Amino acid sequence: MQQMTKSNGVEGLGLVRPVLAVQLANALREMILEGDLPAGEKIKEKELTTRFGVSRTPLREAMKVLAAEGHLELIPNRGAIVTKHSSEDLADVFPVLAALERLAGELAAERATDEQIAHVISLTVALEETVEADNRPEYFKINQAIHNAILTAAGSETLMRNHAAIAGRVHRARYQANLARTRWETALKEHEMIALALKDRDGARLGALLNDHMMAKLSSIQIVLEEEKHSHTTK
Amino acid sequence: MQQMTKSNGVEGLGLVRPVLAVQLANALREMILEGDLPAGEKIKEKELTTRFGVSRTPLREAMKVLAAEGHLELIPNRGAIVTKHSSEDLADVFPVLAALERLAGELAAERATDEQIAHVISLTVALEETVEADNRPEYFKINQAIHNAILTAAGSETLMRNHAAIAGRVHRARYQANLARTRWETALKEHEMIALALKDRDGARLGALLNDHMMAKLSSIQIVLEEEKHSHTTK
DNA sequence: TAAATGAATTATGAATTCATAATTCATGTC
Protein backbone atom coordinates (compact mmCIF):
# COMPACT_ATOMS: atom_id res chain seq x y z
CA MET A 1 0.00 0.00 0.00
CA GLN A 2 2.87 2.34 -0.59
CA GLN A 3 4.14 4.08 -3.64
CA MET A 4 7.72 3.00 -4.04
CA THR A 5 10.05 4.65 -6.48
CA LYS A 6 7.53 5.36 -9.16
CA SER A 7 8.15 7.19 -12.36
CA ASN A 8 9.80 10.46 -11.62
CA GLY A 9 10.98 11.62 -14.98
CA VAL A 10 14.59 10.58 -14.55
CA GLU A 11 13.98 6.87 -14.42
CA GLY A 12 16.79 4.72 -13.19
CA LEU A 13 19.19 7.53 -12.46
CA GLY A 14 20.02 8.21 -8.87
CA LEU A 15 19.97 11.91 -9.48
CA VAL A 16 16.62 12.77 -7.98
CA ARG A 17 16.41 14.24 -4.55
CA PRO A 18 14.65 11.60 -2.51
CA VAL A 19 11.34 12.46 -0.94
CA LEU A 20 11.99 12.35 2.77
CA ALA A 21 8.44 11.50 3.75
CA VAL A 22 8.56 8.36 1.59
CA GLN A 23 11.95 7.34 2.88
CA LEU A 24 10.86 7.94 6.45
CA ALA A 25 7.69 5.93 5.91
CA ASN A 26 9.74 3.01 4.61
CA ALA A 27 12.21 3.29 7.45
CA LEU A 28 9.47 3.46 10.05
CA ARG A 29 7.60 0.54 8.53
CA GLU A 30 10.78 -1.49 8.56
CA MET A 31 11.44 -0.56 12.17
CA ILE A 32 7.94 -1.51 13.24
CA LEU A 33 7.93 -4.79 11.32
CA GLU A 34 11.34 -5.68 12.69
CA GLY A 35 10.26 -4.87 16.20
CA ASP A 36 12.67 -1.98 16.70
CA LEU A 37 9.64 0.02 17.70
CA PRO A 38 7.86 -2.47 19.94
CA ALA A 39 4.09 -2.65 19.76
CA GLY A 40 2.36 -0.36 22.20
CA GLU A 41 5.34 1.94 22.37
CA LYS A 42 4.67 5.63 22.21
CA ILE A 43 6.37 7.37 19.33
CA LYS A 44 8.36 10.42 20.30
CA GLU A 45 8.45 12.75 17.33
CA LYS A 46 11.45 14.69 18.51
CA GLU A 47 13.53 11.61 19.16
CA LEU A 48 12.91 10.34 15.64
CA THR A 49 13.62 13.68 14.02
CA THR A 50 17.01 13.84 15.71
CA ARG A 51 17.69 10.21 14.90
CA PHE A 52 16.92 10.71 11.23
CA GLY A 53 18.22 14.24 11.06
CA VAL A 54 15.07 15.68 9.53
CA SER A 55 12.44 18.13 10.63
CA ARG A 56 9.06 17.22 12.00
CA THR A 57 7.18 18.05 8.81
CA PRO A 58 8.19 15.09 6.63
CA LEU A 59 8.19 12.80 9.66
CA ARG A 60 4.61 13.67 10.45
CA GLU A 61 3.61 13.03 6.83
CA ALA A 62 5.24 9.62 7.08
CA MET A 63 3.41 8.89 10.30
CA LYS A 64 0.11 9.69 8.64
CA VAL A 65 0.93 7.10 5.99
CA LEU A 66 1.86 4.48 8.56
CA ALA A 67 -1.40 5.18 10.35
CA ALA A 68 -3.35 4.71 7.12
CA GLU A 69 -1.60 1.37 6.72
CA GLY A 70 -2.60 0.36 10.22
CA HIS A 71 0.87 0.25 11.72
CA LEU A 72 0.42 3.33 13.86
CA GLU A 73 -2.45 4.69 15.85
CA LEU A 74 -2.63 8.46 15.96
CA ILE A 75 -4.26 9.98 18.99
CA PRO A 76 -5.10 13.66 18.54
CA ASN A 77 -2.86 15.93 20.56
CA ARG A 78 -1.38 12.94 22.27
CA GLY A 79 0.97 11.42 19.74
CA ALA A 80 1.14 7.98 18.19
CA ILE A 81 1.54 4.45 19.44
CA VAL A 82 2.69 1.42 17.51
CA THR A 83 -0.23 -0.85 16.73
CA LYS A 84 0.12 -4.01 18.70
CA HIS A 85 -0.13 -7.30 16.87
CA SER A 86 -1.11 -9.63 19.65
CA SER A 87 -2.03 -13.26 19.32
CA GLU A 88 -5.66 -12.25 18.91
CA ASP A 89 -4.65 -9.93 16.10
CA LEU A 90 -3.04 -12.80 14.28
CA ALA A 91 -6.30 -14.71 14.51
CA ASP A 92 -7.99 -11.70 12.97
CA VAL A 93 -5.50 -11.07 10.18
CA PHE A 94 -4.73 -14.59 9.00
CA PRO A 95 -8.21 -15.46 7.71
CA VAL A 96 -8.13 -12.35 5.55
CA LEU A 97 -4.70 -13.25 4.26
CA ALA A 98 -5.93 -16.77 3.62
CA ALA A 99 -8.93 -15.47 1.69
CA LEU A 100 -6.64 -13.43 -0.53
CA GLU A 101 -4.35 -16.39 -1.09
CA ARG A 102 -7.35 -18.46 -2.09
CA LEU A 103 -8.28 -15.84 -4.66
CA ALA A 104 -4.68 -15.73 -5.83
CA GLY A 105 -4.81 -19.48 -6.38
CA GLU A 106 -8.07 -19.32 -8.29
CA LEU A 107 -6.79 -16.56 -10.54
CA ALA A 108 -3.35 -18.06 -10.99
CA ALA A 109 -4.83 -21.36 -12.12
CA GLU A 110 -6.53 -19.48 -14.92
CA ARG A 111 -3.93 -16.94 -15.83
CA ALA A 112 -0.49 -18.32 -15.07
CA THR A 113 1.79 -18.88 -18.02
CA ASP A 114 3.39 -22.28 -18.45
CA GLU A 115 6.69 -20.67 -17.50
CA GLN A 116 5.25 -19.33 -14.28
CA ILE A 117 3.90 -22.77 -13.41
CA ALA A 118 7.25 -24.37 -14.15
CA HIS A 119 8.88 -21.79 -11.92
CA VAL A 120 6.62 -22.62 -8.98
CA ILE A 121 7.29 -26.32 -9.47
CA SER A 122 11.04 -25.83 -9.50
CA LEU A 123 10.78 -23.65 -6.40
CA THR A 124 8.80 -26.40 -4.71
CA VAL A 125 11.53 -28.89 -5.52
CA ALA A 126 14.07 -26.48 -4.04
CA LEU A 127 11.85 -26.23 -0.99
CA GLU A 128 12.07 -29.99 -0.45
CA GLU A 129 15.82 -29.77 -0.46
CA THR A 130 15.85 -27.10 2.25
CA VAL A 131 13.86 -29.43 4.49
CA GLU A 132 16.22 -32.29 3.84
CA ALA A 133 19.16 -29.98 4.51
CA ASP A 134 17.44 -28.61 7.62
CA ASN A 135 18.03 -25.10 6.31
CA ARG A 136 15.27 -22.98 7.79
CA PRO A 137 16.33 -19.53 6.60
CA GLU A 138 16.45 -20.85 3.05
CA TYR A 139 13.07 -22.55 3.54
CA PHE A 140 11.47 -19.27 4.58
CA LYS A 141 13.03 -17.51 1.64
CA ILE A 142 11.84 -20.03 -0.95
CA ASN A 143 8.46 -20.33 0.73
CA GLN A 144 8.04 -16.60 0.33
CA ALA A 145 9.18 -16.81 -3.28
CA ILE A 146 6.53 -19.42 -4.02
CA HIS A 147 3.74 -17.35 -2.55
CA ASN A 148 5.00 -14.32 -4.43
CA ALA A 149 5.15 -16.27 -7.67
CA ILE A 150 1.54 -17.37 -7.29
CA LEU A 151 0.50 -13.83 -6.40
CA THR A 152 2.27 -12.53 -9.48
CA ALA A 153 0.73 -15.21 -11.67
CA ALA A 154 -2.69 -14.13 -10.44
CA GLY A 155 -2.06 -10.89 -12.27
CA SER A 156 -4.12 -8.59 -10.10
CA GLU A 157 -2.69 -5.28 -9.04
CA THR A 158 -5.33 -4.83 -6.35
CA LEU A 159 -4.75 -8.31 -4.96
CA MET A 160 -0.99 -7.85 -4.87
CA ARG A 161 -1.23 -4.46 -3.19
CA ASN A 162 -3.60 -5.48 -0.47
CA HIS A 163 -1.93 -8.80 0.14
CA ALA A 164 1.37 -7.01 0.65
CA ALA A 165 -0.19 -4.54 3.05
CA ILE A 166 -1.84 -7.22 5.16
CA ALA A 167 1.05 -9.67 4.99
CA GLY A 168 3.29 -6.95 6.35
CA ARG A 169 1.29 -6.87 9.54
CA VAL A 170 2.04 -10.50 10.33
CA HIS A 171 5.39 -10.81 8.60
CA ARG A 172 7.26 -11.08 11.84
CA ALA A 173 5.04 -13.80 13.23
CA ARG A 174 5.16 -15.78 10.00
CA TYR A 175 8.86 -15.79 9.41
CA GLN A 176 10.25 -15.65 12.88
CA ALA A 177 8.18 -18.21 14.74
CA ASN A 178 10.32 -21.30 14.77
CA LEU A 179 8.11 -24.03 13.41
CA ALA A 180 8.28 -27.52 14.78
CA ARG A 181 9.75 -30.32 12.69
CA THR A 182 6.42 -32.11 12.22
CA ARG A 183 4.68 -28.94 11.07
CA TRP A 184 7.59 -28.26 8.76
CA GLU A 185 7.21 -31.59 7.00
CA THR A 186 3.45 -31.22 6.80
CA ALA A 187 3.87 -27.78 5.26
CA LEU A 188 6.15 -29.26 2.64
CA LYS A 189 3.51 -31.84 1.69
CA GLU A 190 0.99 -29.04 1.40
CA HIS A 191 3.33 -27.21 -0.93
CA GLU A 192 3.67 -30.28 -3.10
CA MET A 193 -0.11 -30.48 -3.41
CA ILE A 194 -0.22 -26.78 -4.16
CA ALA A 195 2.28 -27.16 -6.99
CA LEU A 196 0.30 -30.10 -8.34
CA ALA A 197 -2.98 -28.23 -8.29
CA LEU A 198 -1.38 -25.35 -10.12
CA LYS A 199 0.08 -27.72 -12.69
CA ASP A 200 -3.43 -29.14 -13.21
CA ARG A 201 -4.81 -25.58 -13.31
CA ASP A 202 -7.41 -26.68 -10.78
CA GLY A 203 -8.36 -23.25 -9.43
CA ALA A 204 -10.88 -24.35 -6.82
CA ARG A 205 -8.48 -26.89 -5.36
CA LEU A 206 -5.48 -24.59 -5.53
CA GLY A 207 -7.42 -21.85 -3.80
CA ALA A 208 -8.64 -24.18 -1.09
CA LEU A 209 -5.14 -25.57 -0.54
CA LEU A 210 -3.63 -22.11 -0.21
CA ASN A 211 -6.36 -21.05 2.17
CA ASP A 212 -5.89 -24.11 4.35
CA HIS A 213 -2.12 -23.77 4.19
CA MET A 214 -2.34 -20.27 5.58
CA MET A 215 -4.77 -21.23 8.32
CA ALA A 216 -2.55 -24.17 9.28
CA LYS A 217 0.30 -21.71 9.55
CA LEU A 218 -1.79 -19.67 11.95
CA SER A 219 -2.44 -22.73 14.10
CA SER A 220 1.21 -23.62 14.31
CA ILE A 221 2.12 -20.07 15.27
CA GLN A 222 -0.54 -19.99 17.95
CA ILE A 223 0.73 -23.26 19.39
CA VAL A 224 4.25 -21.87 19.55
CA LEU A 225 3.02 -18.65 21.16
CA GLU A 226 1.03 -20.65 23.69
CA GLU A 227 4.08 -22.70 24.58
CA GLU A 228 6.20 -19.60 24.94
CA LYS A 229 3.62 -18.06 27.20
CA HIS A 230 3.65 -21.17 29.40
CA SER A 231 7.41 -21.43 29.60
CA HIS A 232 7.42 -17.77 30.51
CA THR A 233 4.86 -17.89 33.29
CA THR A 234 6.19 -21.13 34.78
CA LYS A 235 9.79 -19.96 34.82
CA MET B 1 -5.43 2.94 39.80
CA GLN B 2 -5.27 6.25 38.03
CA GLN B 3 -7.77 8.98 38.48
CA MET B 4 -9.86 10.23 35.60
CA THR B 5 -8.23 13.21 34.02
CA LYS B 6 -9.94 16.15 32.42
CA SER B 7 -9.18 14.81 28.97
CA ASN B 8 -10.80 11.48 29.75
CA GLY B 9 -13.82 13.39 30.92
CA VAL B 10 -14.53 14.89 27.53
CA GLU B 11 -13.89 11.66 25.70
CA GLY B 12 -16.62 10.92 23.22
CA LEU B 13 -17.98 14.43 23.31
CA GLY B 14 -17.48 16.63 20.32
CA LEU B 15 -15.52 19.12 22.31
CA VAL B 16 -12.07 18.37 20.98
CA ARG B 17 -10.51 20.57 18.39
CA PRO B 18 -10.75 18.63 15.15
CA VAL B 19 -7.54 17.53 13.48
CA LEU B 20 -7.49 19.31 10.15
CA ALA B 21 -5.48 16.64 8.36
CA VAL B 22 -8.12 14.05 9.22
CA GLN B 23 -10.98 16.31 8.20
CA LEU B 24 -9.25 17.20 4.97
CA ALA B 25 -8.56 13.54 4.22
CA ASN B 26 -12.25 12.76 4.70
CA ALA B 27 -13.31 15.70 2.57
CA LEU B 28 -10.87 14.81 -0.20
CA ARG B 29 -11.91 11.16 -0.15
CA GLU B 30 -15.52 12.20 -0.42
CA MET B 31 -14.74 14.54 -3.30
CA ILE B 32 -12.84 11.86 -5.17
CA LEU B 33 -15.48 9.19 -4.59
CA GLU B 34 -18.24 11.57 -5.63
CA GLY B 35 -16.36 12.56 -8.75
CA ASP B 36 -15.87 16.18 -7.78
CA LEU B 37 -12.20 15.58 -8.46
CA PRO B 38 -12.39 13.60 -11.70
CA ALA B 39 -9.97 10.73 -12.21
CA GLY B 40 -6.77 11.79 -13.89
CA GLU B 41 -7.16 15.36 -12.74
CA LYS B 42 -4.11 17.08 -11.36
CA ILE B 43 -4.51 18.30 -7.82
CA LYS B 44 -3.55 21.92 -7.28
CA GLU B 45 -2.44 22.31 -3.69
CA LYS B 46 -2.92 26.04 -3.58
CA GLU B 47 -6.42 25.90 -4.96
CA LEU B 48 -7.48 23.42 -2.30
CA THR B 49 -5.86 25.37 0.52
CA THR B 50 -7.78 28.49 -0.44
CA ARG B 51 -10.95 26.49 -0.91
CA PHE B 52 -10.67 24.91 2.53
CA GLY B 53 -9.07 27.90 4.17
CA VAL B 54 -6.15 25.98 5.61
CA SER B 55 -2.42 25.99 5.08
CA ARG B 56 -0.55 23.51 2.95
CA THR B 57 0.83 21.53 5.87
CA PRO B 58 -2.33 19.67 6.96
CA LEU B 59 -3.46 19.39 3.35
CA ARG B 60 -0.25 17.65 2.37
CA GLU B 61 -0.60 15.26 5.30
CA ALA B 62 -4.10 14.44 4.10
CA MET B 63 -2.83 13.87 0.57
CA LYS B 64 -0.28 11.39 1.86
CA VAL B 65 -3.10 9.45 3.49
CA LEU B 66 -5.17 9.47 0.32
CA ALA B 67 -2.15 8.22 -1.59
CA ALA B 68 -1.67 5.39 0.89
CA GLU B 69 -5.30 4.48 0.34
CA GLY B 70 -4.77 4.40 -3.40
CA HIS B 71 -6.99 7.35 -4.27
CA LEU B 72 -4.15 9.64 -5.21
CA GLU B 73 -0.88 9.14 -6.98
CA LEU B 74 1.91 11.35 -5.75
CA ILE B 75 4.59 12.21 -8.24
CA PRO B 76 7.69 13.67 -6.62
CA ASN B 77 8.07 17.37 -7.29
CA ARG B 78 5.20 17.22 -9.70
CA GLY B 79 2.13 17.07 -7.57
CA ALA B 80 -0.67 14.55 -7.36
CA ILE B 81 -3.25 13.14 -9.72
CA VAL B 82 -6.49 11.40 -8.89
CA THR B 83 -6.18 7.67 -9.44
CA LYS B 84 -8.33 6.66 -12.34
CA HIS B 85 -10.73 3.78 -11.88
CA SER B 86 -11.27 2.56 -15.39
CA SER B 87 -13.36 -0.36 -16.49
CA GLU B 88 -10.29 -2.56 -16.34
CA ASP B 89 -9.72 -1.44 -12.79
CA LEU B 90 -13.17 -2.61 -11.85
CA ALA B 91 -12.37 -6.05 -13.22
CA ASP B 92 -9.29 -6.03 -11.04
CA VAL B 93 -10.91 -4.76 -7.86
CA PHE B 94 -14.18 -6.69 -7.82
CA PRO B 95 -12.72 -10.19 -7.45
CA VAL B 96 -10.81 -9.02 -4.38
CA LEU B 97 -13.94 -7.47 -2.97
CA ALA B 98 -15.83 -10.66 -3.74
CA ALA B 99 -13.18 -12.74 -1.96
CA LEU B 100 -13.53 -10.58 1.14
CA GLU B 101 -17.31 -10.85 1.02
CA ARG B 102 -16.98 -14.60 0.80
CA LEU B 103 -14.85 -14.60 3.92
CA ALA B 104 -17.35 -12.28 5.59
CA GLY B 105 -20.08 -14.78 4.83
CA GLU B 106 -18.13 -17.72 6.18
CA LEU B 107 -17.28 -15.90 9.37
CA ALA B 108 -20.73 -14.40 9.83
CA ALA B 109 -22.35 -17.81 9.54
CA GLU B 110 -20.27 -18.89 12.52
CA ARG B 111 -20.26 -15.78 14.62
CA ALA B 112 -23.44 -13.82 13.97
CA THR B 113 -25.79 -13.42 16.89
CA ASP B 114 -29.42 -14.40 16.41
CA GLU B 115 -30.27 -10.71 16.56
CA GLN B 116 -27.85 -9.92 13.77
CA ILE B 117 -29.34 -12.65 11.62
CA ALA B 118 -32.85 -11.38 12.31
CA HIS B 119 -31.70 -7.91 11.33
CA VAL B 120 -30.35 -9.09 7.97
CA ILE B 121 -33.58 -10.94 7.30
CA SER B 122 -35.70 -7.89 8.07
CA LEU B 123 -33.45 -5.76 5.87
CA THR B 124 -33.90 -8.29 3.07
CA VAL B 125 -37.67 -8.01 3.43
CA ALA B 126 -37.34 -4.25 3.25
CA LEU B 127 -35.23 -4.70 0.14
CA GLU B 128 -38.04 -6.59 -1.58
CA GLU B 129 -40.36 -3.70 -0.91
CA THR B 130 -38.02 -1.20 -2.54
CA VAL B 131 -38.03 -3.30 -5.70
CA GLU B 132 -41.82 -3.45 -5.69
CA ALA B 133 -41.94 0.30 -5.11
CA ASP B 134 -39.32 0.87 -7.81
CA ASN B 135 -37.32 2.94 -5.32
CA ARG B 136 -33.73 2.63 -6.43
CA PRO B 137 -32.08 5.07 -4.00
CA GLU B 138 -33.66 3.20 -1.09
CA TYR B 139 -32.62 -0.11 -2.64
CA PHE B 140 -28.99 0.99 -2.77
CA LYS B 141 -29.19 2.20 0.79
CA ILE B 142 -30.65 -1.03 2.17
CA ASN B 143 -28.38 -3.14 0.00
CA GLN B 144 -25.42 -1.39 1.54
CA ALA B 145 -26.88 -1.86 5.00
CA ILE B 146 -27.17 -5.61 4.42
CA HIS B 147 -23.58 -5.96 3.31
CA ASN B 148 -22.46 -3.87 6.26
CA ALA B 149 -24.51 -5.99 8.65
CA ILE B 150 -22.86 -9.16 7.39
CA LEU B 151 -19.44 -7.54 7.58
CA THR B 152 -20.14 -6.50 11.13
CA ALA B 153 -21.43 -9.94 12.05
CA ALA B 154 -18.19 -11.42 10.72
CA GLY B 155 -16.51 -9.67 13.61
CA SER B 156 -13.12 -9.09 12.04
CA GLU B 157 -11.48 -5.72 12.38
CA THR B 158 -8.99 -6.51 9.62
CA LEU B 159 -11.71 -7.66 7.26
CA MET B 160 -13.83 -4.60 7.91
CA ARG B 161 -10.93 -2.21 7.44
CA ASN B 162 -9.69 -3.67 4.19
CA HIS B 163 -13.15 -4.18 2.78
CA ALA B 164 -13.93 -0.54 3.42
CA ALA B 165 -10.71 0.59 1.78
CA ILE B 166 -11.28 -1.49 -1.34
CA ALA B 167 -15.01 -0.89 -1.54
CA GLY B 168 -14.32 2.83 -1.55
CA ARG B 169 -12.44 2.49 -4.79
CA VAL B 170 -15.46 1.15 -6.65
CA HIS B 171 -18.17 2.85 -4.64
CA ARG B 172 -19.14 5.14 -7.46
CA ALA B 173 -19.42 2.37 -9.99
CA ARG B 174 -21.45 0.20 -7.63
CA TYR B 175 -24.00 2.71 -6.53
CA GLN B 176 -24.29 4.98 -9.50
CA ALA B 177 -24.48 2.57 -12.40
CA ASN B 178 -28.16 2.34 -13.17
CA LEU B 179 -28.91 -1.34 -13.11
CA ALA B 180 -31.38 -2.86 -15.51
CA ARG B 181 -34.73 -4.11 -14.28
CA THR B 182 -33.92 -7.77 -14.92
CA ARG B 183 -30.62 -7.56 -13.07
CA TRP B 184 -32.40 -5.79 -10.27
CA GLU B 185 -34.86 -8.61 -9.79
CA THR B 186 -32.14 -11.24 -10.05
CA ALA B 187 -30.13 -9.40 -7.42
CA LEU B 188 -33.12 -9.46 -5.12
CA LYS B 189 -33.42 -13.24 -5.49
CA GLU B 190 -29.74 -13.55 -4.68
CA HIS B 191 -30.30 -11.52 -1.56
CA GLU B 192 -33.12 -13.81 -0.50
CA MET B 193 -30.82 -16.81 -0.87
CA ILE B 194 -28.15 -14.97 1.07
CA ALA B 195 -30.51 -14.28 3.94
CA LEU B 196 -31.57 -17.93 3.91
CA ALA B 197 -28.02 -19.23 3.97
CA LEU B 198 -27.25 -16.95 6.89
CA LYS B 199 -30.36 -18.14 8.71
CA ASP B 200 -29.16 -21.72 8.19
CA ARG B 201 -25.67 -20.66 9.25
CA ASP B 202 -24.36 -22.39 6.13
CA GLY B 203 -21.01 -20.63 5.87
CA ALA B 204 -19.73 -22.25 2.70
CA ARG B 205 -22.96 -21.52 0.87
CA LEU B 206 -23.27 -17.99 2.24
CA GLY B 207 -19.72 -17.22 1.25
CA ALA B 208 -20.21 -18.61 -2.24
CA LEU B 209 -23.44 -16.67 -2.68
CA LEU B 210 -21.85 -13.40 -1.59
CA ASN B 211 -18.89 -13.98 -3.87
CA ASP B 212 -21.12 -14.72 -6.84
CA HIS B 213 -23.39 -11.82 -6.01
CA MET B 214 -20.46 -9.43 -6.16
CA MET B 215 -19.15 -10.88 -9.40
CA ALA B 216 -22.62 -10.67 -10.94
CA LYS B 217 -22.66 -7.02 -9.94
CA LEU B 218 -19.42 -6.55 -11.81
CA SER B 219 -20.88 -8.13 -14.92
CA SER B 220 -23.93 -5.91 -14.87
CA ILE B 221 -21.77 -2.82 -14.42
CA GLN B 222 -19.55 -3.83 -17.30
CA ILE B 223 -22.56 -4.35 -19.53
CA VAL B 224 -23.83 -0.88 -18.68
CA LEU B 225 -20.42 0.65 -19.29
CA GLU B 226 -20.18 -1.16 -22.60
CA GLU B 227 -23.56 0.16 -23.67
CA GLU B 228 -22.64 3.69 -22.66
CA LYS B 229 -19.45 3.44 -24.64
CA HIS B 230 -21.39 2.35 -27.71
CA SER B 231 -24.05 5.03 -27.44
CA HIS B 232 -21.25 7.52 -27.09
CA THR B 233 -19.18 6.45 -30.08
CA THR B 234 -22.19 5.97 -32.35
CA LYS B 235 -23.70 9.33 -31.50
C1' DT C 1 0.84 11.55 53.62
C1' DA C 2 -2.38 12.15 49.97
C1' DA C 3 -4.85 14.81 47.09
C1' DA C 4 -5.52 19.18 44.65
C1' DT C 5 -4.15 23.33 42.40
C1' DG C 6 -1.54 25.92 39.18
C1' DA C 7 2.80 27.32 37.00
C1' DA C 8 6.52 25.51 34.01
C1' DT C 9 7.76 22.45 30.63
C1' DT C 10 7.06 19.66 26.81
C1' DA C 11 4.64 17.85 22.76
C1' DT C 12 1.55 18.30 19.14
C1' DG C 13 -1.15 20.94 15.36
C1' DA C 14 -0.82 24.23 11.95
C1' DA C 15 0.94 28.46 9.53
C1' DT C 16 4.73 30.58 7.66
C1' DT C 17 9.13 30.86 5.59
C1' DC C 18 12.89 29.23 2.91
C1' DA C 19 15.02 26.16 -0.78
C1' DT C 20 14.74 23.84 -4.86
C1' DA C 21 12.62 21.73 -8.76
C1' DA C 22 9.30 22.31 -12.61
C1' DT C 23 6.82 25.08 -15.74
C1' DT C 24 5.83 29.09 -18.39
C1' DC C 25 6.99 32.67 -21.23
C1' DA C 26 9.81 35.78 -23.70
C1' DT C 27 13.69 36.33 -26.60
C1' DG C 28 16.88 35.02 -30.06
C1' DT C 29 18.42 32.04 -33.77
C1' DC C 30 18.03 29.37 -37.85
Next chain:
DNA sequence: GACATGAATTATGAATTCATAATTCATTTA
Protein backbone atom coordinates in the same frame (compact mmCIF):
# COMPACT_ATOMS: atom_id res chain seq x y z
C1' DG D 1 7.38 30.16 -38.50
C1' DA D 2 9.59 26.34 -35.69
C1' DC D 3 12.74 25.48 -32.43
C1' DA D 4 16.10 26.32 -28.74
C1' DT D 5 17.82 28.87 -24.82
C1' DG D 6 17.36 31.09 -20.50
C1' DA D 7 14.97 34.23 -17.28
C1' DA D 8 10.67 34.71 -14.62
C1' DT D 9 7.08 32.53 -12.48
C1' DT D 10 4.94 28.97 -10.08
C1' DA D 11 4.64 24.66 -7.41
C1' DT D 12 6.50 21.40 -4.44
C1' DG D 13 9.63 19.72 -0.44
C1' DA D 14 11.22 20.72 3.95
C1' DA D 15 12.61 23.65 7.99
C1' DT D 16 11.21 26.95 11.07
C1' DT D 17 8.04 29.48 13.78
C1' DC D 18 3.88 30.18 16.25
C1' DA D 19 -0.38 28.52 18.87
C1' DT D 20 -2.47 25.45 21.75
C1' DA D 21 -3.12 21.23 24.23
C1' DA D 22 -1.04 17.84 27.44
C1' DT D 23 2.13 16.58 30.89
C1' DT D 24 5.20 17.31 34.65
C1' DC D 25 6.41 19.12 38.83
C1' DA D 26 6.46 22.08 42.69
C1' DT D 27 3.48 23.99 46.11
C1' DT D 28 -0.49 24.16 48.97
C1' DT D 29 -4.01 22.27 51.74
C1' DA D 30 -6.68 19.01 54.25
